[in-house]
Amino acid sequence: MSWIADSLPDEATxxxxxxxxxxxxxxxxxxAYSKDLLQWEEFLQTRNKTCxxxxxxxxxxxxxxxxxxxxxxxxxSSMARKLSSLRTFFRFLQKQKIIQQNPCTxxxxxxxxxxxxxxxxxxQALEMVQAQLEPSPRNTRDLALAEVLYGSGxxxxxxxxxxxxxxxxxxxxxRVQGKGRKERLAxxxxxxxxxxxxxxxxxxxxxxxxxxxALFLGMRGGRLHRREAVRIIQRLGQIFARAQGVSxxxxxxxxxxxxxxxxxxxxxxxxxxxxxxxxxxxxxxxLNLDQVMQVYDKAHPLAREKxxxxxx
Numbered sequence: 245m246s247w248i249a250d251s252l253p254d255e256a257t258x259x260x261x262x263x264x265x266x267x268x269x270x271x272x273x274x275x276a277y278s279k280d281l282l283q284w285e286e287f288l289q290t291r292n293k294t295c296x297x298x299x300x301x302x303x304x305x306x307x308x309x310x311x312x313x314x315x316x317x318x319x320x321s322s323m324a325r326k327l328s329s330l331r332t333f334f335r336f337l338q339k340q341k342i343i344q345q346n347p348c349t350x351x352x353x354x355x356x357x358x359x360x361x362x363x364x365x366x367x368q369a370l371e372m373v374q375a376q377l378e379p380s381p382r383n384t385r386d387l388a389l390a391e392v393l394y395g396s397g398x399x400x401x402x403x404x405x406x407x408x409x410x411x412x413x414x415x416x417x418x419r420v421q422g423k424g425r426k427e428r429l430a431x432x433x434x435x436x437x438x439x440x441x442x443x444x445x446x447x448x449x450x451x452x453x454x455x456x457x458a459l460f461l462g463m464r465g466g467r468l469h470r471r472e473a474v475r476i477i478q479r480l481g482q483i484f485a486r487a488q489g490v491s492x493x494x495x496x497x498x499x500x501x502x503x504x505x506x507x508x509x510x511x512x513x514x515x516x517x518x519x520x521x522x523x524x525x526x527x528x529x530x531l532n533l534d535q536v537m538q539v540y541d542k543a544h545p546l547a548r549e550k551x552x553x554x555x556x
Contacts, residue, residue, distance in 0.1 A: 253296035256281045259336045268425040272401070280329035287312060298337050303347045306330065310354070320354040327353060364498045368485040369394055372495075374435065375484040381449035382463070386476045388436075388443035389460055389468075392418070393477070393492050395436035397499035397516050399423075400473055400492035407457040413441060422518040430516070500525070 252260075260278055263269045269277075285295050287309050293300055306327070313323045327348065334346040364372070373391045377383035392403050402420045410419040416432040432440065450461040458467035474491060481490025496517075503513050514525040 252278070252281060252285060253294060255298060255337065255342065256285065256295050256333070258340075259333050262336060270401070270423065270425070273423075276325070277329050277332075280326045281333060283326070284309065284330060298334070298343050301347050303349070303351060306347050306351050310351070314354075324353040327351065362487075362489060362491075362494045362497070363501050364481075364485055364487065364490070364494060366502055368487060369495070369498050369502065372480055372484045372490075373439075375480065381443075381446040384439075384443045384446050385450075385460060385468075386480060388439040389473060389476060390480050390495065391433070391436040391439040393495040394499050395433040396430040397496050397503075398430060399496060399518075400470060402518075403492070404458075404460055404468055404470060404473060406459040408444070408447075408459050409457065411440065411444070411459060413437060413444075420518065424520075426518070426520075428515075428518050 260274060260281070263277060264274055281295070288294055288301070288305065291305060291308070293305065295301075309330075310323055310327065313326065318326075331346070331348040334343065334348055337343045338346055373387070373394050375387060375390075377387060389403060392398055393400065396418065398418075398420060399422070402422060405421055406418060412418070416434070416437050418430050418432060420428050420430045422428055444459075447459075447461060450463065450465050452458070452461055452465040456465065456467070460468040460473075462468045462472055477490055477492050477495065481487050481494070500513055500517055503516070504510070510522060510525060514522050517525060519525045
């Protein structure tokens with residue numbers, strides 16, 4: 245458990261172990277929680293308190309922590325994430341009967357604007373994923389990655405965690421491990437399958453270790469790093485979509501937006517994106533209320549009955 249800081253009290257490490265073993269959180273998420281709790285613990289010690297005595301912590305401590313974060317010029321989204329970490333931590337302590345009151349109760353998230361992720365138009369997306377580059381293992385890999393991100397709507401973490409065995413070329417599917425280690429099947433488009441097949445045929449050129457299972461490889465033969473994947477998509481976006489700041493998330497967001505614009509059902513898009521709640525999909529695809537009501541009117545039997553009565 246390398247993501248657990250050595251200086252954290254037992255109450256915090258027990259909480260992180262709970263998130264790992266029972267909740268199945270990813271390593272990156274666990275590391276973020278560990279970092280937040282370590283920062284919280286360091287702050288508490290300036291007030292002669294500690295997570296080891298959580299019953300002494302009160303709401304004023306949480307407010308003071310947020311004030312300090314503000315003074316450190318943390319973004320409102322970062323402050324909200326840290327507050328969410330504390331809420332979850334104290335809920336765990338309540339369930340364990342260690343504390344009776346959650347000191348985060350009544351503490352509101354900092355108000356913040358929620359900018360929507362960038363989205364390419366259909367022409368830009370097609371220009372990017374159908375691009376032609378000088379044939380090479382590296383270029384073939386880059387184009388295959390872009391095709392999978394846009395054609396299948398994967399998170400970059402999902403794409404980079406794919407192993408060779410996760411690809412079913414015969415069925416045009418990939419087995420994806422999403423958030424919370426939940427598995428789902430994602431479809432490959434025909435061009436996506438072709439790009440991926442071309443890359444797999446050249447994968448040996450990266451000289452991976454025989455035990456390396458990763459699908460997408462870096463130049464040293466190991467699993468492709470997230471930072472390099474981001475640079476790949478930025479480069480392709482600049483060259484072919486003629487857009488600045490194109491990221492893997494831009495391609496995922498474009499996938500969802502274009503699906504909905506083409507008439508795909510909201511629930512289907514939710515399933516394809518791997519969202520556990522439809523409200524997440526709704527925000528992600530910046531649907532307006534009229535679009536949501538249209539889905540409701542088409543799907544709900546009482547809504548259809550109302551239309552029949554109006555026609556009669």
